Amino acid sequence: xxxxxxxxxxxxxxxxxxxxxIGYLIKHHYLPVDSKDEECIVFFNPRKNQFLKFSSRQxxxxxxxxxxxxxxxxxxxxxxxxxxxxxxxxYTI
Numbered sequence: 001x002x003x004x005x006x007x008x009x010x011x012x013x014x015x016x017x018x019x020x021x022i023g024y025l026i027k028h029h030y031l032p033v034d035s036k037d038e039e040c041i042v043f044f045n046p047r048k049n050q051f052l053k054f055s056s057r058q059x060x061x062x063x064x065x066x067x068x069x070x071x072x073x074x075x076x077x078x079x080x081x082x083x084x085x086x087x088x089x090x091y092t093i
Contacts, residue, residue, distance in 0.1 A: 014062060014063045015060040015061060015062055015063075016060065016061045016066060017059065017060055017061075018041075018056070018058060018059050018060070018061070020089075021054070021061060021066070021069075022041065023089075024086055024089045025043050025052070027089065027092070028076070028085075029046075029047075030043040030044065030045050030052065030074075031043060031044045031045075031046065032044075033051065035053075038056065039055060039056055039057060040053045040054065040055060040056060041053070041054055041055070041056045043074075045074045045075070045076065047076060048073065048074055048075075048076065050072070050073050050074035051074060052069070052072055052074040052075070054069055066083070066086065067079060067083055070082040070083055070086070
């Protein structure tokens with residue numbers, strides 16, 4: 001239950017943990033890829049045949065950083081729709 005509370009606090013602070021973002025991507029069927037570059041976390045979107053990459057060193061993402069990541073061609077939905085789906089992800093945990 002503590003994990004859920006920390007994620008709810010993150011929503012209030014408008015920052016999102018690396019683990020939260022990974023959970024969101026896995027829930028929406030992005031596939032984690034073993035990357036040779038240890039500084040990056042890579043996911044593959046089989047529906048778009050595209051890769052999504054972000055830093056493994058960054059532990060918290062701001063709202064703007066998430067939206068920038070969602071503007072990638074690897075995302076299923078347009079940036080705004082993906083952001084809304086991401087915001088409501090906390091209710092599906």
